[in-house]
Amino acid sequence: MKNLYTANLDYRSLVNKYGSPLLILDQATVRHQYRSLKRALPSVTLHYALKPLPHPDVVSALLEEGSSFDLATKGEIDLVRNAGVDPRTCIHTHPIKKDDEIRYALDFGCNTFVIDNIEEAKKFVSFRDQARLLVRVSFPNPETPVDLSKKFGVLPQDCMELLRFAKTLGLNVVGLSFHVGSQVPNARRHCEAIEQCNDIIRQANEEGFDLEILDIGGGFPVDYEKAEEKDIFSFCAPIRDALAILPEGIRVLAEPGRFISAPSMINICTVVGKARRFGKPWYYLDDGVYCSYSGQIFDHVMYPKFAPYAVGEPQESVLAGPTCDSIDIIAENIMLPELHVDDIIVGKMMGAYTISTATEFNFINKTEILVVDTERGDELDPQFRIEPVSEVVTTDRFKLVS
Ligand SMILES: Cc1ncc(COP(=O)(O)O)c(C=O)c1O
Structure with a gap:
C-alpha cells in the first residue's frame, strides 16, 4: 500500500509546479497511521488530538476511518464542525477553560470535559446538567522533553479529594484522564499511570462514584531518526496488558496526535x-x-x-x-x-x-x-x-x- 513512507515523489516537479517552500500532506498516510494504532489498541476509542495538525483534510481522512476527535479550543471546534464531525464523538480536554469556551463546546454538542482542580470544578456548576467530566491525573515523565504533567493534572494522592469536592457540587464525574508526555521512548509511564488510575477508579467506585471512562491521552511516538515506520503494535503490547487489569465495563479512550500526523x-x-x-x-x-x-x-x-x-x-x-x-x-x-x-x-x-x-x-x-x-x-x-x-x-x- 502506498503512503509517504514508500511513495517516490518527484520533488523537483512539485517545486516547479507549486513553488517553494511547500508542505505535502498525504491523506493515505493519515489513514495508515490511524489503522496501525487502532490495530495496536483495538479496544480503545481513538480521539485524534487536533493540535499537532489542525487541518480539514486530516479530519476528513480520519472521518472515513471512523475516528473520534479531541478538541481544546473554539477554533478546533469550528474546524470539526465545518468538517461535519458528529459532536458526540468529540471530547474537550483542555483542563483550563473560560466559561464561554465551555458554552461554545456545549452549543456544538460536545459535552465531555476535563478538570484538574477545584476552581475549574466550580465553573461547571451552572453546566452540571449537561457536562460530563473527566479528572486529569498528573504523571510526570522525565523521559520526554514534552512533559505535560508539570502544567496540568491533579496528583494521584489528591484525586479522591477532588472527586469528592466535585460530588458536593453535584457534578457528573464519569472518569479519569492522563497524558504522560509526548513522543515517549517506551510505554512504561502509560502502564504505571493505568495501574494507578485503576486503583483510584476502584476506590472511587467503592465509595459510590460511577467512573466508567479512562482516557490514556497521547504520547505515542514516531521514528524521527530513521523516518521509518514505528512498530506501534509492539510498543503498545505492555499497554494492552495493563488495560486488562481495569474493572469490567470501563471504556478506554486515547488522544493520539503526533503518531497520526507526523509521518503524513x-x-x-x-x-x-x-x-x-x-x-x-x-x-x-x-x-x-x-x-x-x-x-x-x-x-x-x-x-x-x-x-x-x-x-x-x-x-x-x-x-x-x-x-x-x-x-x-x-x-x-x-x-x-x-x-x-x-x-x-x-x-x-x-x-x-x-x-x-x-x-x-x-x-x-x-x-x-x-x-x-x-x-x-x-x-x-x-x-x-x-x-x-x-x-x-x-x-x-x-x-x-x-
Ligand atoms: C490534552 C492533550 N491531548 C493530546 C495531545 C496529543 O499528544 P501527542 O501528540 O503526544 O499524541 C496533547 C499534546 O499536547 C495534549 O495536550
Missing part, C-alpha cells in the same frame, strides 16, 4: 543563497525555524533532512532559514554534498507540531500545504489550487480551495 507531511524547500563561514558551507533556505521547522524550537524535535539531487563528497554543512534572526538555523553540522542555489532540501516526518506552531516573523508567509492521496493516485491533481495560508484567518488557514 514532508517539507520541500530550496537553497536561495550560499556562503562560506567559519570554514563551512552555509546554505540559506526559503523555510526555517520560524515557519515549517518551528517544531525544532517548540517541540524539541530534529527532522530527518536530505538533499535528493545533490552528488559529491559529503561535508559538514549548515542549513539556515530565511529570516534575519541568527537562531534561524535548521542544522549546524549536517553532512551534505556541495549544494548550489536552487538545490532542494526535503524534510521528512514534518506533520506534527510544525506548521501549527509556525509564525510569520519578518512578514514571511507560512508555507503552503498541498494535499495529496498517494494511495488513490491523485497526487498532484491539477484541479487543486492552494491558497497562501497567510491570507486566510486562523481556523481556516490550512484551507485548500479547488
Whole structure:
C-alpha cells in the first residue's frame, strides 16, 4: 500500500509546479497511521488530538476511518464542525477553560470535559446538567522533553479529594484522564499511570462514584531518526496488558496526535543563497525555524533532512532559514554534498507540531500545504489550487480551495 513512507515523489516537479517552500500532506498516510494504532489498541476509542495538525483534510481522512476527535479550543471546534464531525464523538480536554469556551463546546454538542482542580470544578456548576467530566491525573515523565504533567493534572494522592469536592457540587464525574508526555521512548509511564488510575477508579467506585471512562491521552511516538515506520503494535503490547487489569465495563479512550500526523507531511524547500563561514558551507533556505521547522524550537524535535539531487563528497554543512534572526538555523553540522542555489532540501516526518506552531516573523508567509492521496493516485491533481495560508484567518488557514 502506498503512503509517504514508500511513495517516490518527484520533488523537483512539485517545486516547479507549486513553488517553494511547500508542505505535502498525504491523506493515505493519515489513514495508515490511524489503522496501525487502532490495530495496536483495538479496544480503545481513538480521539485524534487536533493540535499537532489542525487541518480539514486530516479530519476528513480520519472521518472515513471512523475516528473520534479531541478538541481544546473554539477554533478546533469550528474546524470539526465545518468538517461535519458528529459532536458526540468529540471530547474537550483542555483542563483550563473560560466559561464561554465551555458554552461554545456545549452549543456544538460536545459535552465531555476535563478538570484538574477545584476552581475549574466550580465553573461547571451552572453546566452540571449537561457536562460530563473527566479528572486529569498528573504523571510526570522525565523521559520526554514534552512533559505535560508539570502544567496540568491533579496528583494521584489528591484525586479522591477532588472527586469528592466535585460530588458536593453535584457534578457528573464519569472518569479519569492522563497524558504522560509526548513522543515517549517506551510505554512504561502509560502502564504505571493505568495501574494507578485503576486503583483510584476502584476506590472511587467503592465509595459510590460511577467512573466508567479512562482516557490514556497521547504520547505515542514516531521514528524521527530513521523516518521509518514505528512498530506501534509492539510498543503498545505492555499497554494492552495493563488495560486488562481495569474493572469490567470501563471504556478506554486515547488522544493520539503526533503518531497520526507526523509521518503524513514532508517539507520541500530550496537553497536561495550560499556562503562560506567559519570554514563551512552555509546554505540559506526559503523555510526555517520560524515557519515549517518551528517544531525544532517548540517541540524539541530534529527532522530527518536530505538533499535528493545533490552528488559529491559529503561535508559538514549548515542549513539556515530565511529570516534575519541568527537562531534561524535548521542544522549546524549536517553532512551534505556541495549544494548550489536552487538545490532542494526535503524534510521528512514534518506533520506534527510544525506548521501549527509556525509564525510569520519578518512578514514571511507560512508555507503552503498541498494535499495529496498517494494511495488513490491523485497526487498532484491539477484541479487543486492552494491558497497562501497567510491570507486566510486562523481556523481556516490550512484551507485548500479547488
Ligand atoms: C490534552 C492533550 N491531548 C493530546 C495531545 C496529543 O499528544 P501527542 O501528540 O503526544 O499524541 C496533547 C499534546 O499536547 C495534549 O495536550
